[in-house]
Amino acid sequence: MDRIWKKKVIVITGASSGIGLTTARMAAQRGAKLVLAARSEAALRQLEEEINTAGGEAMAVVTDVGNEQDVRRLAEAAVTRFGGIDTWINDAAVSIYGKLTAVPAEDHHKLFQTNFWGMVNGSLTAIGYLKGRGGGALINVGSTVSDRAIPLQGMYSASKHAVKGFTDALRMELEEEGAPISVTLIKPGSINTPFTRHAKNYMEAEANVPAPVYAPDVVAETILYCCEHPQRDVFVGGGGKAISASGYMAPRLTDRLMGRTMFDQQKKDAPPNRRDSLFAPSEDLAERGDYDGHVMESSLYTKTSLHPWITGALMVGLGVAAVALLSAGEDED
Numbered sequence: 001m002d003r004i005w006k007k008k009v010i011v012i013t014g015a016s017s018g019i020g021l022t023t024a025r026m027a028a029q030r031g032a033k034l035v036l037a038a039r040s041e042a043a044l045r046q047l048e049e050e051i052n053t054a055g056g057e058a059m060a061v062v063t064d065v066g067n068e069q070d071v072r073r074l075a076e077a078a079v080t081r082f083g084g085i086d087t088w089i090n091d092a093a094v095s096i097y098g099k100l101t102a103v104p105a106e107d108h109h110k111l112f113q114t115n116f117w118g119m120v121n122g123s124l125t126a127i128g129y130l131k132g133r134g135g136g137a138l139i140n141v142g143s144t145v146s147d148r149a150i151p152l153q154g155m156y157s158a159s160k161h162a163v164k165g166f167t168d169a170l171r172m173e174l175e176e177e178g179a180p181i182s183v184t185l186i187k188p189g190s191i192n193t194p195f196t197r198h199a200k201n202y203m204e205a206e207a208n209v210p211a212p213v214y215a216p217d218v219v220a221e222t223i224l225y226c227c228e229h230p231q232r233d234v235f236v237g238g239g240g241k242a243i244s245a246s247g248y249m250a251p252r253l254t255d256r257l258m259g260r261t262m263f264d265q266q267k268k269d270a271p272p273n274r275r276d277s278l279f280a281p282s283e284d285l286a287e288r289g290d291y292d293g294h295v296m297e298s299s300l301y302t303k304t305s306l307h308p309w310i311t312g313a314l315m316v317g318l319g320v321a322a323v324a325l326l327s328a329g330e331d332e333d
Contacts, residue, residue: 005030008227009082011074012036013065013122014092016043018193019141022287023089023220028056030224035078037063038092039281046285065092065118075125084133087227088126090119091141094278095156095195097266098202107200108155110278115159116166123170127181135180137227140167144189144240148247150258152203152266171232182230188219189240192291194284200276203267209289210265212239214296216287225306238301
């Protein structure tokens with residue numbers, strides 16, 4: 001365990017499944033003190049016991065991030081137990097599959113209450129405590145769809161656009177006042193988590209995530225890297241970056257391509273799952289979902305974006321190889 005990590009107090013929302021769960025376990029292995037937040041008490045208590053039994057330090061706080069009072073109690077519990085907060089990770093989110101016109105307004109509002117207002121509640125609460133600690137990191141988990149909306153998850157896309165807008169504005173305001181807080185937006189692509197099982201589904205088929213699909217470990221490693229090394233924003237997966245770039249450079253063409261591909265790619269050839277966690281928590285404590293295609297366990301694009309020296313080393317290596325080939329050709333002449 002790293003001494004630096006043993007001093008860190010990290011709050012993670014959405015800690016009972018998927019990216020949040022993977023990040024919590026990974027941070028615990030590094031020695032961080034963890035404050036675990038989610039709606040699912042049974043799953044949280046199980047995770048708390050798992051980490052503490054293994055020699056880590058974790059505290060579970062049942063929290064609905066859409067409730068501002070819950071989030072304040074979460075922060076107070078962290079300070080009472082560990083004396084402060086060094087990093088706050090806003091990861092809690094849920095989705096809805098279906099055309100925007102087919103989804104009741106009540107569901108749209110609930111999704112925004114969790115995905116956007118939950119992130120706002122966490123961010124505004126966190127910055128006060130981070131300032132009191134002398135600085136720290138605020139990490140908001142957005143999505144590739146923070147940049148480029150997709151059909152059949154329209155309100156999810158809208159909420160992640162809102163997450164990006166809020167995060168960018170907050171970052172500028174904190175920088176202007178000289179606050180020693182790094183604000184990072186993580187933008188994962190398709191990730192193999194229980195995302196589709198937890199989403200509310202109004203389609204006629206089971207929901208699916210479009211390829212390329214990455215393991216949640218890739219996102220967790222990126223999040224923890226940003227805890228120590230401030231980044232403005234990071235795409236997790238080159239596929240997400242490509243979609244974002246395509247939408248920026250050729251938006252109408254991207255609309256047409258998505259219209260031809262994204263409706264089918266987000267559906268499985270199976271009846272729809274009618275269980276969801278939009279209004280009630282799940283209890284499965286699962287990191288991964290049931291995607292049945294190839295799952296990428298790493299992302300070269302993300303590694304090179306976080307470690308530019310890797311790209312430099314590759315370029316130098318290619319240059320050396322090219323010189324060697326040219327020299328060999330000259331020798332033959």
